[in-house]
Amino acid sequence: MSGPPTLLLVGAGHTHLHLLRHADRLRAAGWAVELLAPRWFDYSGVGSAVATGALPLAAGRLDVAGLAARSGVRHHEDVLADLDPVARVATTASGRRLSYAVASLGIGSVTSDLGVPVGPDVVTVKPLAGLQSLAQRLAPDGAAVVTVVGAGPSGLEVAAQLAVRPGVARVRLVDGGHEIGTSLPAGARRYVERVLAGRGVEVLTGRGVARIGAGSVVLDDGAVLEHDLAVLAGGLAAPPLLAATGLGDAAGAPVRATLQHVEHDDLYAVGDCAHFTPAPLPRIGVHGVRQAPVLLAALEARGRGEDAGAHVYEPRRHFLSVVDLGGGVGVASRGRWWWGGRAALLLKRRIDRLWIESYRAAGG
Ligand SMILES: Cc1cc2nc3c(=O)[nH]c(=O)nc-3n(C[C@H](O)[C@H](O)[C@H](O)COP(=O)(O)OP(=O)(O)OC[C@H]3O[C@@H](n4cnc5c(N)ncnc54)[C@H](O)[C@@H]3O)c2cc1C
Known part of the structure; x- marks a missing residue:
């Protein structure tokens, strides 16, 4: 039977x-x-905070094998x-x-390659295991110059957080569009621009990239920008x-x-x-x-x-989203409503922690 x-x-x-x-x-x-x-699931809600060292790896990691075993599900790892x-x-x-x-x-x-050649040493925001390699590649006592390509939510998170991370001397954020954070309401965009400017992040908008390599990024107008590390956050595909x-x-x-x-x-x-x-x-x-x-x-x-x-x-149509800008602040938005500061990040941390803990309690 x-x-x-x-x-x-x-x-x-x-x-x-x-x-x-x-x-x-x-x-x-x-x-x-x-x-x-x-075996493991890594939660992207805390992905950039884990990668830049603001939170430990365990803060966003679930044990899929443990959850499957507790649920009586046969797991092919x-x-x-x-x-x-x-x-x-x-x-x-x-x-x-x-x-x-x-x-x-x-x-x-996966991370979109924006249709341009991307060198193997370039860190991509997805899969998250790649983003987590940032922690090993940036010595806390170094003075790295980092280029972040792509100014959507994940690129903004990574650029803003790296700007306050020990071992990073300079952060540059490049985007082919004319504005950063186009999915955010205008007020939230301005808030993020102020945070980035206050941290000395160099924002280059309207500059498409033609090639992203380990030591430099080539823009489509031929300009070459040198760096120690590049992070590609060109959207998800x-x-x-x-x-x-x-x-x-x-x-x-x-x-x-x-x-x-x-x-x-x-x-x-x-x-x-x-x-x-x-x-x-x-x-x-x-x-x-x-x-x-x-x-x-x-x-x-x-x-x-x-x-x-x-x-x-x-x-x-609308949903709450909170961008973690590091340094203890975030920017929350829902539709045209937005709110920036410490409370926004605390709200995000609470939502993320409750979500993760609900799966931990189930064996994850
Ligand atoms: C830095 C960063 C921050 C983000 N922050 C937020 C946020 O705050 N809020 C938000 O809503 N979205 C956020 N996102 C977007 C979010 O990551 C994705 O929308 C979300 O992860 C999609 O969920 P998913 O379940 O489809 O895929 P995933 O969460 O990626 O899960 C897919 C799983 O499938 C597994 N897998 C992959 N390939 C295979 C295969 N071939 N066979 C078997 N298993 C496989 C992976 O290991 C993974 O565990 C963020 C993205 C990034 C990069």
């Missing part, structure tokens, strides 16, 4: 962590739940290398073949694996409002790796978090043989 159908969760990001915590509900609905993911959505087989980097009835992809994102496997493209794996792949009912995609076709979504953790209860309810309904079509993701 065959056992219950296998639900394979690929990646343990914001959405799947929630499903792991509620694996008992999925089992009760008839699924055998399996997870294909690395590996990464996805290929997936055949017709045969319903996932192949791992070490060559294991995992059959499934339904799979969900939550494999996050879908993992190249999706295009390589034919499951998606640079925008991600295309999904419907039900989070099902547009071509494969048995394949879901969530968070940064998904291209939500009803409306373009920014790559922020909040969507992965809010998609979690929708996916859980859909899979429970499916497991019980019910119609899951009513479980659709309806993104909210």
Whole structure:
């Protein structure tokens, strides 16, 4: 007699962590739940603070293996290398073949290379393991010159925090657009500009980059800016694996409002790796978090043989976001509302700590 159908969760990001915590509900609905993911999850909410040494690594790290074990989920500690959505087989980097009835992809994102050559020694903001290498590469008693490319939220966080980090003599922030922090309301942008100016960060806007290397960045007007270290924060893009496997493209794996792949009912995609076709979504953790209860309810309904079509993701237009500027201050915004200073960062720390602690309590 065959056992219950296998639900394979690929990646343990914001959405799947929630499903792991509620694996008992999925089992009760008839699924055998399996997870294909690395051992650790690093939380990006504290990613720049960990990388610049303001917080310890443990502040944002969850033990995925511990959470899976406590939840009774079979964990394949590996990464996805290929997936055949017709045969319903996932192949791992070490060559294991995992059959499934339904799979969900939550494999996050990578840093966009902005379409220019990027040297191997350049630090990228994603994956977070790369960003964490900043801590080893900047000696506290040094006098490093750092170029940060990209002035979105993660580039602003890294530039502002490095400017108050021991061992960094000078920070330069380069962006091809005419303003920094374009996703922030105007007042918040001005606040960040004042913080950066007060810390001596050199901001170069309207200057596209043509090449980013270990020792210098070349701008598209031919100017060469030398540095000891470059950090690329050029925005987040879908993992190249999706295009390589034919499951998606640079925008991600295309999904419907039900989070099902547009071509494969048995394949879901969530968070940064998904291209939500009803409306373009920014790559922020909040969507992965809010998609979690929708996916859980859909899979429970499916497991019980019910119609899951009513479980659709309806993104909210506005959400709270807090940029951690280091030095004890942050800038919070929601729609056109914003608020900068110590209280904004304290609020962020509290939200992040509660989120992490909720998973620690579940074995993570
Ligand atoms: C410095 C920085 C700060 C940020 N701060 C914020 C913030 O404050 N608020 C906010 O909302 N957003 C923030 N973001 C954006 C946020 O990181 C992403 O939107 C969020 O991580 C997406 O969640 P996810 O679950 O889709 O992916 P992830 O959180 O990246 O999780 C995906 C998981 O999949 C695993 N994985 C990857 N590839 C594979 C594979 N092939 N097989 C199996 N597993 C795999 C990874 O190890 C990872 O644990 C920040 C980003 C950066 C870079």
